[in-house]
Amino acid sequence: MRKIAKEKLGALLAAVGRDKPLYIPALDASGQARFTRWHEGLEMARALNTVRSAKDFFFPQTENLVDFKVKGKQIEIIDPRSEQEDFVLFGVRACDARSFEILDKVFLADPVDTYYQSRREHGTVVTLACTQPEETCFCSAFGIDAAAPEGDAQVWMDEEYLYLSARTQKGDKFLESVRALAEDGGEDAVQRQQEETRRVMAKTPLAGLNLEGFDGEHLNPLFDSEKWAELSQACLGCGTCTFVCPTCQCYDIRDFDTGDGVRRFRCWDSCMYSDFTKMAHGNPRLTQVERFRQRFMHKLVYFPANNDGQYGCVGCGRCLSKCPISMNIVKVAKELSKEVR
Numbered sequence: 044m045r046k047i048a049k050e051k052l053g054a055l056l057a058a059v060g061r062d063k064p065l066y067i068p069a070l071d072a073s074g075q076a077r078f079t080r081w082h083e084g085l086e087m088a089r090a091l092n093t094v095r096s097a098k099d100f101f102f103p104q105t106e107n108l109v110d111f112k113v114k115g116k117q118i119e120i121i122d123p124r125s126e127q128e129d130f131v132l133f134g135v136r137a138c139d140a141r142s143f144e145i146l147d148k149v150f151l152a153d154p155v156d157t158y159y160q161s162r163r164e165h166g167t168v169v170t171l172a173c174t175q176p177e178e179t180c181f182c183s184a185f186g187i188d189a190a191a192p193e194g195d196a197q198v199w200m201d202e203e204y205l206y207l208s209a210r211t212q213k214g215d216k217f218l219e220s221v222r223a224l225a226e227d228g229g230e231d232a233v234q235r236q237q238e239e240t241r242r243v244m245a246k247t248p249l250a251g252l253n254l255e256g257f258d259g260e261h262l263n264p265l266f267d268s269e270k271w272a273e274l275s276q277a278c279l280g281c282g283t284c285t286f287v288c289p290t291c292q293c294y295d296i297r298d299f300d301t302g303d304g305v306r307r308f309r310c311w312d313s314c315m316y317s318d319f320t321k322m323a324h325g326n327p328r329l330t331q332v333e334r335f336r337q338r339f340m341h342k343l344v345y346f347p348a349n350n351d352g353q354y355g356c357v358g359c360g361r362c363l364s365k366c367p368i369s370m371n372i373v374k375v376a377k378e379l380s381k382e383v384r
């Protein structure tokens with residue numbers, strides 16, 4: 044383990060950010076934290092959750108896939124991708140770091156999504172351990188340790204030092220890039236911080252969320268529950284919960300007329316929208332109850348049933364704080380669990 048005096052945080056960011064694009068959580072004009080490209084003087088925000096998750100860097104909201112240029116009867120097919128450059132994401136929290144494992148299961152499964160794959164290969168994820176979880180945090184319900192976040196390299200911060208440890212070759216390279224600022228040591232301080240964080244985490248209001256019964260074994264009683272109608276009654280179908288979610292991965296592909304051809308692009312979509320999965324024969328989910336049920340069944344039942352028990356939620360709490368009607372996955376899990384107990 045290496046440690047760097049906290050007053051050298053600016054020098055650390057500069058050492059990394061002068062070399063390649065570096066993104067850190069920083070406050071925007073409205074006071075909200077967003078991953079922002081580092082520049083001299085940019086300060087790192089201490090907020091736990093950025094408004095939008097770190098998934099944007101691997102699965103952006105919009106992305107051009109292919110261009111078709113039409114000349115008479117000739118159609119030229121152009122791959123718009125330029126060589127992806129290496130970049131570093133610094134300050135990713137444990138929940139967002141785990142979301143990459145979930146997205147990998149979707150985008151890196153056969154057939155591999157090469158757009159996503161390229162970004163994953165070029166991105167180095169440096170995580171930052173939490174010390175003061177918010178009331179809306181419940182990552183521990185999914186076996187995530189906020190005090191030991193995953194990623195290529197891990198960072199813990201206290202009043203005096205940043206402590207750094209590498210987990211992958213990319214993490215080794217990151218540590219190498221800040222070698223001149225670092226010294227050995229810090230194991231004891233990290234251990235003390237981890238114990239304290241775990242103690243605090245265990246006392247958060249949602250720490251005891253029980254997910255027993257949310258597996259492939261109880262699919263029918265959960266699907267058929269009459270509670271869906273009541274739970275979804277006030278849902279506006281706004282899609283906010285899907286757009287702030289680090290694990291939501293649905294997208295739409297559309298064509299745009301460029302005048303001399305077609306640009307094919309993809310953009311995030313939401314299962315909460317009425318035209319989602321609309322096909323030639325119409326839409327298989329005609330009501331908001333069905334759409335609402337799909338979102339939560341996917342995260343709590345279908346995904347774990349098909350992925351060795353791994354849930355499609357990391358307990359980041361964004362949907363808890365952003366839904367305009369205060370509906371969220373915790374309320375749904377609590378209500379639905381009564382059906383299978």
Ligand code: SF4
Pocket residue numbers: 277278279280281282283284285315365366367368369370371
């Ligand atoms: S954020 Fe809330 S109101 Fe909007 S779609 Fe999601 S559950 Fe419905």
Ligand code: SF4
Pocket residue numbers: 284287288289290291342355356357358359360361362363372
């Ligand atoms: S469902 Fe909600 S709590 Fe779970 S990962 Fe998505 S935004 Fe976070």
